[in-house]
Amino acid sequence: MALRAGDRSQVAMNGLKEKVLTLDTMNPCVRRVEYAVRGPIVLRALELEQELRQGVKKPFTEVIRANIGDAQAMGQKPITFLRQVLALCVHPDLLNSPDFPEDAKRKAERILQACGGHSLGAYSVSSGIQLIREDVARYIERRDGGIPSDPNNIYLSTGASDAIVTVLKLLVAGEGPTRTGVLIPIPQYPLYSAALAELNAVQVDYYLDEERAWALDVAELRRALCQARGHCCPRALCIINPGNPTGQVQARECIEAVIRFAFEERLFLMADEVYQDNVYAEGSQFHSFKKVLTEMGPPYATQQELASFHSVSKGYMGECGFRGGYVEVVNMDPAVQQQMQKLMSVRLCPPVPGQVLLSMVVSPPAPSDPSFAQFQAERQVVLAELAAKAKLTEQVFNEAPGIRCNPVQGAMYSFPRVQLPPRAVQRAQELGLAPDMFFCMSLLEETGICVVPGSGFGQREGTYHFRMTILPPMEKLRPLLEKLSQFHAKFTREYS
Amino acid sequence: MALRAGDRSQVAMNGLKEKVLTLDTMNPCVRRVEYAVRGPIVLRALELEQELRQGVKKPFTEVIRANIGDAQAMGQKPITFLRQVLALCVHPDLLNSPDFPEDAKRKAERILQACGGHSLGAYSVSSGIQLIREDVARYIERRDGGIPSDPNNIYLSTGASDAIVTVLKLLVAGEGPTRTGVLIPIPQYPLYSAALAELNAVQVDYYLDEERAWALDVAELRRALCQARGHCCPRALCIINPGNPTGQVQARECIEAVIRFAFEERLFLMADEVYQDNVYAEGSQFHSFKKVLTEMGPPYATQQELASFHSVSKGYMGECGFRGGYVEVVNMDPAVQQQMQKLMSVRLCPPVPGQVLLSMVVSPPAPSDPSFAQFQAERQVVLAELAAKAKLTEQVFNEAPGIRCNPVQGAMYSFPRVQLPPRAVQRAQELGLAPDMFFCMSLLEETGICVVPGSGFGQREGTYHFRMTILPPMEKLRPLLEKLSQFHAKFTREYS
Known part of the structure; x- marks a missing residue:
């Protein structure tokens, strides 16, 4: 916070100068920027993870960051062919290795030819x-x-x-x-x-x-x-x-x-x-x-x-x-x-x-390339699982009273609407929080599930949502959806 | 360019609409941006390279892009240890390969542990x-x-x-x-x-x-x-x-x-x-x-x-x-x-x-690590060569009449001052070019050497410079410096 007039003379007395760059003097446009996907809820999730590592007791054993569409953080394996080609480009000595398929080597050589000094470092x-x-x-x-x-x-x-x-x-x-x-x-x-x-x-x-x-x-x-x-x-x-x-x-x-x-x-x-x-x-x-x-x-x-x-x-x-x-x-x-x-x-x-x-x-492998079968199989597994998760998400949420979820036709998020009881809305206002931020924070503190309040994306006045990625692996997603629905029911009872 | 009033009615007659985004309507701050290091001289260098590939006859066989501090584009080899660790991180299957030193594997494992999902893709x-x-x-x-x-x-x-x-x-x-x-x-x-x-x-x-x-x-x-x-x-x-x-x-x-x-x-x-x-x-x-x-x-x-x-x-x-x-x-x-x-x-x-x-x-290899000796040797070669090139550059330029070059104490560029004859300055003005841009463009067209005019960096009024990286390999740098000095002499004669 910037200093008030009284503080300013204090500063002068101590020989302290006010900083050049303060909230008051900085770029006002930057101050107005908000970015909910990595906002306060995610900072709190990071803190909770640290507390868990330090042995602090919590009602959960793991923070699940369902706030962002980050497939590999959720355990999805990289597509082998992509990483093979990239490794060859990064360390071209590997071009002599028998452990890489011919088509990966051809791709890597083709790319290196197009790089300055034949190096990714240019x-x-x-x-x-x-x-x-x-x-x-x-x-x-x-x-x-x-x-x-x-x-x-x-x-x-x-x-x-x-x-x-x-x-x-x-x-x-x-x-x-x-x-x-x-x-x-x-x-x-x-x-x-x-x-x-x-x-x-x-x-x-x-x-x-x-x-x-x-x-x-x-x-x-x-x-x-x-x-x-x-x-x-x-x-x-x-x-x-x-x-x-x-x-x-x-x-x-x-x-x-x-x-x-x-x-x-x-x-x-x-x-x-x-x-x-x-x-x-x-x-x-x-x-x-x-x-x-x-x-x-x-x-x-x-x-x-x-x-x-x-x-x-x-x-x-x-x-x-x-x-x-x-x-x-x-x-x-x-x-x-x-x-x-x-x-x-x-x-x-x-x-x-x-x-x-x-x-x-x-330009993925063509049907005649040695890597084609594996590439296709890996790709299909990911896309088929995502389709199943999209369906499951919609289904579980729509079974919960007070939650309504449109079909997840594409992308990798659900954005369900939640009913929040008037007393919860009032409590949120007392805390100076958007009601769905209050809900998401409570969810995080109690279950370790990190989702982003709808207010960070915009929504019609008086409606409340959250965004949750469908990316967690199937064996985690179902319990996650159920836990979230149960928490919503409990939260609703608590504030009714 | 934006359309004039006359053109506008033409546009209306053809059913053509003026574009939403034109030089006149776009962000004026962006228009004012200049970035000489990749400016018109580099675009011309790219064209010349393409012409050479198409077999167009030029007074040179190769464009030397001394406009930018891009070591690997100039043929410098990457440091082995850096690329080994990165390849291991990109494609962790390689952690089982006997071809990578233990310390590189340790570093890679340590980094992957710190990545979401143990992957660089998160x-x-x-x-x-x-x-x-x-x-x-x-x-x-x-x-x-x-x-x-x-x-x-x-x-x-x-x-x-x-x-x-x-x-x-x-x-x-x-x-x-x-x-x-x-x-x-x-x-x-x-x-x-x-x-x-x-x-x-x-x-x-x-x-x-x-x-x-x-x-x-x-x-x-x-x-x-x-x-x-x-x-x-x-x-x-x-x-x-x-x-x-x-x-x-x-x-x-x-x-x-x-x-x-x-x-x-x-x-x-x-x-x-x-x-x-x-x-x-x-x-x-x-x-x-x-x-x-x-x-x-x-x-x-x-x-x-x-x-x-x-x-x-x-x-x-x-x-x-x-x-x-x-x-x-x-x-x-x-x-x-x-x-x-x-x-x-x-x-x-x-x-x-x-x-x-x-x-x-x-955090490079420590003296006790298996990769230390090679890492140090590679590092030293690069730095020793750079020191020699810095000295050579200063020396050759200062032997040339009309060129004066301060010692290259550090970084990777020389910024010599060149005298340009008044008739060259006048010719440049006729062409609507800064005099040192005219000099650098002429140099590029005649020798294939691409350097950036001092006007792109700022200089005292009436002085002229160019920036040249000292990165070309020794066997290319000396002829480059000599060719450049000779061109300056010829340019001076031509416009005297």
């Missing part, structure tokens, strides 16, 4: 290794049924977050009523609110429809836009599909309607598609914005500006720690694209190991 | 793996003769650049005459000017004294500060030691004077010390700001705010592509430190492979 060009940008373009073309993708429109990044922030940075301008507004879904992944706060842009909320499995409704987009036009200049529309934290997968007609809306209202589209491999529900299918936009033909295909984001952190590989990702831009002004490239060059390059993993993800 | 905590923060703290204590370092004041980052920008972000506030000013050396590493432009802070230039081997003079700091106080609020002072692009190593007395100045004038100190292992000149020695500050005792030791930056990209290891680094903060307001941690958490975590390499760099 900087790459700022937009990423050209060869890997080409791999990404071929992947997008396969994904989108042959629609062309130009490697020059692809920029590798330090995870998807980095690329998302870079595009937002380009969009921010103006002051007062001309300040850039950006439409984001509510509930949202809080990278968006955090980045907009830091960049001093206006966050324009549009609500997903919980009653219709978190569907996106263009009428609600229009409402949000009209309301925002009074006090800012809305210039971009962010979509998360499949949804985080909501798990919905958008229907093709919905995507078409969003594109028409963006075109008419002159909004730059940002499509966060990092969960494109994570679709589980029967009848749900991933449609990329790029594909739909292109198939809609002119003027959309030729004019609508779009940036689409992907990463190596989610999908079946879950290689979060490597911070690999990319953005593909469509119909972007070439002069602006140059500016984006310049901005990226200041940070020199995305981490090269993350680039290498991305290359594997977008 | 996110780490946002400030970096705790164990590695502790390793860094022990390293700093050894470096600084036992002065304590607290792991809680250490934050791992995506290269040093990331940490530098994060600290600058905290410092930026105010508008008009209260806008934050940041003092940076001229010549500087252009990350600083680029970040300040992007953050809309005021760049306050202080000039290093070329006549005294680029020494830092407190009188000049004072001049710059006084002048700046009229139109902004100077709140931070950046120091690069050893210097980039200038290669000077600051004397201890100079550092003391800078600290006294910062304390009196209430400036937050930012010490860019990424070249701390790169000191070559006899009589030169690296003194960390943290050590000097602490040894000066109170009030400096107890009150002066400092952030010190280091990375795995430079030194003897040169692992630029992995984007590893850290910042240590000293006397920072704990509440601000929390804000910094929050800001870092939005980007989730620094790339874990870079964290692993950093751990190796700060």
Whole structure:
């Protein structure tokens, strides 16, 4: 806290100077940033883990961090082929080892050829290794049924977050009523609110429809836009599909309607598609914005500006720690694209190991390759388990009175709605906490289960939720869901 | 370019809409960003490489990219031990291989134990793996003769650049005459000017004294500060030691004077010390700001705010592509430190492979370890060669008429001053180029040598320089230096 006037003279008397950088003098935009996924609840979880290690008695033996989509932290094994290729690239002496399959060696040699000094230790060009940008373009073309993708429109990044922030940075301008507004879904992944706060842009909320499995409704987009036009200049529309934290997968007609809306209202589209491999529900299918936009033909295909984001952190590989990702831009002004490239060059390059993993993800073993069978098997196990966990989560939560959970059609989270009794809400207010934060903190203290309150993602006033990842292994997930439901029942009794 | 009124009606007639994001509507701060190290000269170098590959005839057979401090791109081999440990961490099956030394396996196991799910693929905590923060703290204590370092004041980052920008972000506030000013050396590493432009802070230039081997003079700091106080609020002072692009190593007395100045004038100190292992000149020695500050005792030791930056990209290891680094903060307001941690958490975590390499760099093999001898030998070869190259560079340039080069006491660049004949200056102006950009472009086109014009780093008006890394292997460096000197002579004749 900054010093008051009285303290200040105290400071002067002691020969102490007030610090240059204090809460009062620091960047006010940074102060406004909030990021619930790693917020106070996670700091408390870390403390509890430490207390457990120190032998402090708790009503649980283990903290389960279901707050974040971090597959490998939950025990998921890395995909063998990805790590073999990366190990070969890191330590090329291994290229002589008989313990690595031929196709892994070929991949590694191909990548090393494309690196400065044939080493991962050299900087790459700022937009990423050209060869890997080409791999990404071929992947997008396969994904989108042959629609062309130009490697020059692809920029590798330090995870998807980095690329998302870079595009937002380009969009921010103006002051007062001309300040850039950006439409984001509510509930949202809080990278968006955090980045907009830091960049001093206006966050324009549009609500997903919980009653219709978190569907996106263009009428609600229009409402949000009209309301925002009074006090800012809305210039971009962010979509998360499949949804985080909501798990919905958008229907093709919905995507078409969003594109028409963006075109008419002159909004730059940002499509966060990092969960494109994570679709589980029967009848749900991933449609990329790029594909739909292109198939809609002119003027959309030729004019609508779009940036689409992907990463190596989610999908079946879950290689979060490597911070690999990319953005593909469509119909972007070439002069602006140059500016984006310049901005990226200041940070020199995305981490090269993350680039290498991305290359594997977008060009996995082909059926004729020796690693194909194992790769496919490992991939399928992960995706099949995720589908089963998505179903189980929805089912167990919906059996609990006072909890209602939409189907987890995709991504890797459930975002159930919880009823909280009025006395709990009142108690939370006394403590200066959001009611669902109070619930989640109580849950953590009593059960060791760490989930993130819905208030960190945004929700309709008077409703309460939490986000929980479905990633824990099956044998842990069921007891976890049951424990959580039981705790909610107990909490409800306690405050009724 | 944005459309003029006439073009606009044309657009309307064709049913074309103007783009949402254009040079006119984009973030004006981003437009102002410049980053010479990867600027137009490097883009041209890339083009020339492509032309060479396509068989286009040039007066040279190879482009030599001496524009950037990228050791491994220049052929430097990675340090074996670092890559062994990293390969073991990436692909833990190798822990059973007889081909890896025991100490490398021990290190890898220790790191994997500290990773979520025992995998590099999990996110780490946002400030970096705790164990590695502790390793860094022990390293700093050894470096600084036992002065304590607290792991809680250490934050791992995506290269040093990331940490530098994060600290600058905290410092930026105010508008008009209260806008934050940041003092940076001229010549500087252009990350600083680029970040300040992007953050809309005021760049306050202080000039290093070329006549005294680029020494830092407190009188000049004072001049710059006084002048700046009229139109902004100077709140931070950046120091690069050893210097980039200038290669000077600051004397201890100079550092003391800078600290006294910062304390009196209430400036937050930012010490860019990424070249701390790169000191070559006899009589030169690296003194960390943290050590000097602490040894000066109170009030400096107890009150002066400092952030010190280091990375795995430079030194003897040169692992630029992995984007590893850290910042240590000293006397920072704990509440601000929390804000910094929050800001870092939005980007989730620094790339874990870079964290692993950093751990190796700060806790290398001990004399009793099986890998010690080889590690030391490899390290020594790199550092001895760098010292020889630093000397050679200075010597060859100073033999050339019209080129004057200060001693390269440390870091990995020379920043020689070149005389350019008035007719060359005039020709450059006709072409709309800075005179040293014209010189460097001509050099590139004629010889394939890529160096960066001094105007990209800042220099006194009417003087011209270029930055060239000393990293090329010895057998290439001498002909390179000679070719460059000869080109300068020819260029001078041509425009005289």
